Amino acid sequence: MNRIRKFTNFSVRDLVASAGPTILVIAAVFLAAYVIVDPAPPRKVVLGTGQDNSAYDVFGKRYAAALKQDGIVVTPHGSHGSRENLRLLKEGKVDIAFMQSGTTDEAAAERDGLVSLGSLFTEPVWLFLRERPGQPAVTQLTQLRGLKINIGAKGSGAPRLFRQLLDVNGVAPGELQVSQLDNTPATVELLEGRSDGLVFAAAPDDPLIQMLLQTPGVYLFDFTQAEAYTRRLPFLTHVTLPRGIVDLGRDLPAHDYHLIAPTATLVARADLHPALIELFVQAAARIHGGAGWFSQQGQFPSARYTEIPVAGEAAKFYKDGAPFLQRYMSFWLANFLDRMWVLVVALGALILPLSKVVPPLYVWRIRSRIYRWYGQLRTVEQALEDAPRDGPAEQRAQVARTQLARLNDIEDRVNQVSVPLSFADDLYGLRSHIQFVRQRILSQSPGLAQENTVIPE
Structure with a gap:
């Protein structure tokens, strides 16, 4: 019986020996396609944020927590704001960063190899001024001449933006006593009476803004000409701070305020892995998709309000939603299956000729x-x-x-x-x-x- 069993329809050992080299070649091509042609996304990414306790800093921690669920380690990299984040992106020290609209333009972004993942929220220009006994409230930016104003920290987007506002009003920066402290020390200077005002360009979630809106002796500048500013500076939008939004019981603020606002944008290097772009955009939808002081439900994130070209993966998300596979399975499994088409192409290129051998x-x-x-x-x-x-x-x-x-x-x-x-x-x-x-x-x-x-x- 044992001798008879040796005579079979085919020899598995010989088949394996004959096909072995072919299988090894196919496996090698598969591995090369998997690792080189369409590599797996990295498990670590550096996110440029902002100053301590700023909205960028707070949101950066929320992104880190969101992507941690998918096995991605997001390392927040503190900075002074948009201008410094732009530099860090160009130098390759961060992979992705928060940036204010108006920080760069389309031509410069393409030249620097940057893409937008969409706008996230509006960042109104908050000009807080100290009440001066016997002096009228400031209602025009031209009335700031001679006052000591902190226009934002070096490296943030606020100084450049505020200088543009002064310029359209015909006010030279030299006509003000300008300082550029970080937000926290600038707030201390204002509260202790050593400065007359300070400028923020941040989301209302910023703890310092929340505090100053409720601080006696400090008032918010009302941009009554907000619509005109948006015509002169197209990257700005006109938003309204509704009466009572801060505290309905105390009726804070006591009337509507007109504000002008750039938008916060998530900007990445063009070589960031597409799968990571998809993850960040999905996290943005969860973090910024709700209603806020200046936005309606689902208004953000959006492919609008950004002068930087939107990445293809982000644009697809805004049009069709999350990738089909990622709706029903884990990120890594969905990513693997999504990349299988590369392996199928490699298999098709090899299996037909090698099957004849x-x-x-x-x-x-x-x-x-x-x-x-x-x-x-x-x-x-x-x-x-x-x-x-x-x-x-x-x-x-x-x-x-x-x-x-x-x-x-x-x-x-x-x-x-x-x-x-x-x-x-x-x-x-x-x-x-x-x-x-x-x-x-x-x-x-x-x-x-x-x-x-x-x-x-």
């Missing part, structure tokens, strides 16, 4: 087990032919006896050869040829023929 290789490997014995048979025949025909009979008999013993050994070893049933005719052909060579040996040595005759009992 494996069958002939398999046939050759099976038949080589049989055909190599024909070389041994030919050696036996050659030894018979080389024996001197006119020599002593005993010498010829010795040669025949030696070659017959050798032939018997060949036959024993051939009997141990197993091949698939489809190649059995080749094996039986070899056995018949062994018998043919044996008859030839015996015919040349009659005495040896008698020695090998089997006498029945």
Whole structure:
């Protein structure tokens, strides 16, 4: 039974041996396609945020918590704001960062290799002023001449933006006593009376803004000409701080305030992995998608309000929502399956030509087990032919006896050869040829023929 089992329809061992090199080549191409052509997203990313306790800082921590659920480590990188984040992006020190609209333009962004993931929220210009006894409230930016104003920290977007506001009002920065402290020390200077005002360009979530809106002796500048500012500076929008939004019970503020606002944008380097862009945009939808002081439900994030070209993955999300697979499975599994098309292309490029190589290789490997014995048979025949025909009979008999013993050994070893049933005719052909060579040996040595005759009992 064991011998019969050796004769099967095919030989798994030979099939594996024949297809092995092909499988290794395909596996190598698969691995190269998986790692090089479409590499897996990195598990770490650096996010440029802002000053301590600023809205950028707070949101940066929320993004880190959101992406941690998908196995991505987001490292917040503090900065003074938009201008510094732009520099960090260009220098490659951060992969993605918060940036205020108006910080750069489309041509410069394309030149620097930057893409937008969409606008996230409005960042109104908050100009807080200290009440001065006996002095009227400031209602025009031209009235700031001679006052000490903190226009924002160096590296933030506020100084550049506020200088643009002064410029359209015909006020030179030199006509003010300008300082550029960080937000917290600037707030302390204002509260202690050592400065007349300070400028923020931030979301209302900023803790310092929340505090100043409720601080006695400090009031918010009302941009009554907000619509005109948006015409002069197109990256700005006109927003309204509604009456009572801060505290309905105390009626804070006591009336509507008109404000002008750039938008906060999530900006990334163009070489950021597409899968990470998808993750950040999905996190943005969860973090910024609700209603706020200046936005309606679902207004943000958006592909609008940004002068930087929007990344293709982000634009697709705003149009169609999250990728289909990521709606029903984990990020890493969805990403793997999404990248499988690269492997399918690699497989299609290899499996068709290589499939034509494996069958002939398999046939050759099976038949080589049989055909190599024909070389041994030919050696036996050659030894018979080389024996001197006119020599002593005993010498010829010795040669025949030696070659017959050798032939018997060949036959024993051939009997141990197993091949698939489809190649059995080749094996039986070899056995018949062994018998043919044996008859030839015996015919040349009659005495040896008698020695090998089997006498029945």
